[in-house]
Amino acid sequence: MYQSCEKYLNNEELLQFLKSYKEQHGRYFDFESIGKSSLGEDIYLITLTDKECKHHSEKPAFWIDANIHASEVTGTQGALFFVERFLDVKHEQASVHKELMKKMTYYILPRFSPDGARAFFKEANSYRSTPLAVKYDYCDFKRQDIDGDGEITLMRWPDKSGPFKELPGHRGILVPREATDFSMDSDIYYQVVPESVWNNYDGFKKTKNYDFGYDFNRQSPSFFSPEGLQKGAGALPLEFSEIRAVAEAIRARKNVFAANSYHTYGGFVIMTPANVEENKLALEDRLRIKKMGETLSEKTNYSLHSGADDFIYIPGQPLPGTFDEWYYLHLGIVGLTIEFWDVWGKAGMTWERAVEKYETLSEKNMLKLLTWAKENLKREQYFKEWTSFEHPQLGKIEIGGFKTAFFMTNPPVKYLGEEIEKVFNILEKLSGDGKSVNTYVGISVCPRP
Ligand SMILES: [Zn+2]
Secondary structure, rough: HHHHHHHHHHHOHHHHHHHHHHHHHHEEEEEEEEEOOOOOOOEEEEOOOOOOOOOOOHOOOEEEEEOOOOOOHHHHHHHHHHHHHHOOOOOHHHHHHHHHHHHHHEEEOOOHHOOOOHHHHHHEEEOOOOOOOOOOOOEEEEOOOOOOOEOOOEEEEEEEEEEEEEOOOOOOEEEEOOOOOOOOOOOOEEEEEEEEOOOOOOOOOOOOOOOOOOOOOHHOOOOOOOOOOOOOOOOOOOOOOOHHHHHHHHHHOEEEEEEEEEOOOEEEEEEEEOOOOOOOOOOOHHHHHHHHHHHHHHHHHHHEEEEOOOOOOOEEOOOOOOOOHHHHHHOEEEEEEEEEEEEHOOOOOOOOHHHHHOOOOOOHHHHHHHHHHHHOOOOOHEEEEEEEEEEEOOEEEEEEEEEEEEHOOOOOHHHHHHHHHHHHHHHHHHHOOOOOEEEEEEEOOOOOO
């Protein structure tokens, strides 16, 4: 069993992993710091190649980046699995992997945002990418692990006009109130927001404003939209040191020809570019992107989507400033985003539109999710019982609800290995068979003589 399948690695454990691989596999493995995070942590890039067969920069290279979003730590594990499997001398494919490393280079960025990951391991679900304070007035709501249990769950308080109610027969489980739920003199309805405090609390305003902080995956220069048009984007492209360092690193490696960006969650393969019409792309590129997406989707059972007209939250508004769109449009690197882990699929839920998965669950889907969770996990793994708490601003409330960090956002550890292995298996296939090499779904890249 690999370390990447057994435990989610925090920043210290990640560095230990990198050091130990460098010590044990010096011929094939190297890592370096490509820059510092906003709060001063190193951002590491792994180079995986056979150093005795040409310099890494002289071979065609495949790029993986992960964990640009603080809570999406499965991506880090997937990136490390890649290293472990490639350097596993006992694995039946070991000779193929060695052959590939003679002819190719793999650049692997396991943790795009070390600040974000550190915050996540301290108090899950606190930030989108980084703990940096957002410099905009509307961010008057700050997620915080106020009961100190190590995870930000939910706060609820009874309210006659609250939009949630308990699912009958299921203690503590909240579902949206129906339009026909009229009992206005009852307090069986709840207001629900993440564990939080408000800045400048006025004793009245209890709604949730945008509170997730900056999003490095809206910070790239292609089709950038500033804060105001795109929340979390900041004022300028590449404004933060993390995205600047990673952008410089991939740009400097001219041999990179294909890339994958690892995210969670949902079980999606999302093709780029989103902001350019498909028929305006070169036919060759279009076919490559499609083939890459289809191969990944078919073997992982993750559904395949286009960032242009399918995987969008607001019709007609594809996401601006994403990293994978930028490396394709500005650097010519063909790639896509993989959203690991689909608890909805495991529970047998279905959807008309992919992004509906991120919305509040209906009663019907909630029942399916609960059934799966009960059959496969212990209740304390996915649910925190509602517990009375004295909130500094709201007074008496309850804290509890789904513990999403290792249930919905990332797989519980017992499912982690299968999840990251199935994506690896496709990548391995896509990156060549060791003989014909240099074939990322038909992209012919000739190693320089
Ligand atoms: Zn993400």
